[in-house]
Amino acid sequence: MTTEFSQKASEMRATSLDEAADLLRRVAGERQAGESMKAIFRRLGRKLDNWSENRIRDVWHRDPRIKVRADEVSQLRALTEPKRKPESIHDLEELRATVARLARYEALLQRLDEDLYGPDISAAGDQLGQARSLLGKSGSGL
Structure with missing residues (x-):
């Protein structure tokens, strides 16, 4: 039972990480010609409150060692929702x-x-x- 629970938890974590990474890419928008990844991460850092460049990089690359918090996903969703x-x-x-x-x-x-x-x-x-x-x-x- 413990292994089933931990397996489901890791699946949920992977799903939220995938969603966060996809949302992060939408917030970043199109990459400019000649723009480095470091520049993209800095640009994202200006848009995302309390996110370090390392945090942005880990989510961008879907690092399986991290856990994405619900407030982070909410912030990304808010930035990608169309302005009505x-x-x-x-x-x-x-x-x-x-x-x-x-x-x-x-x-x-x-x-x-x-x-x-x-x-x-x-x-x-x-x-x-x-x-x-x-x-x-x-x-x-x-």
């Missing part, structure tokens, strides 16, 4: 610009010839209403 907030802000700004553009088109079409462009005005009004309702759901109005 700036994208959503960009999407909201883009939606506001579209609403403003639709409102200008609607006003322009009404001034030109309401009989000729009546269906277009109606369609633009419908799109404008839908866009405004989306903006209302996001917590900010036009």
Whole structure:
């Protein structure tokens, strides 16, 4: 039983080490032309709080003698997760610009010839209403 437990523990340790090494490589990103491994480890050291260059090197090379802590894996995961907030802000700004553009088109079409462009005005009004309702759901109005 003891050997089965130690075997499972070493498998779990290897799995977390593999995950940490993969995440570490993602945090490092692409290697620049002429960039040494030492430079990569230094660059990673600036991004990773409380990680020594030796610790980074051991995880990078998947040294089986080390144990990766959960907080280290969490830190690596946080650095590799996509940043969603700036994208959503960009999407909201883009939606506001579209609403403003639709409102200008609607006003322009009404001034030109309401009989000729009546269906277009109606369609633009419908799109404008839908866009405004989306903006209302996001917590900010036009």
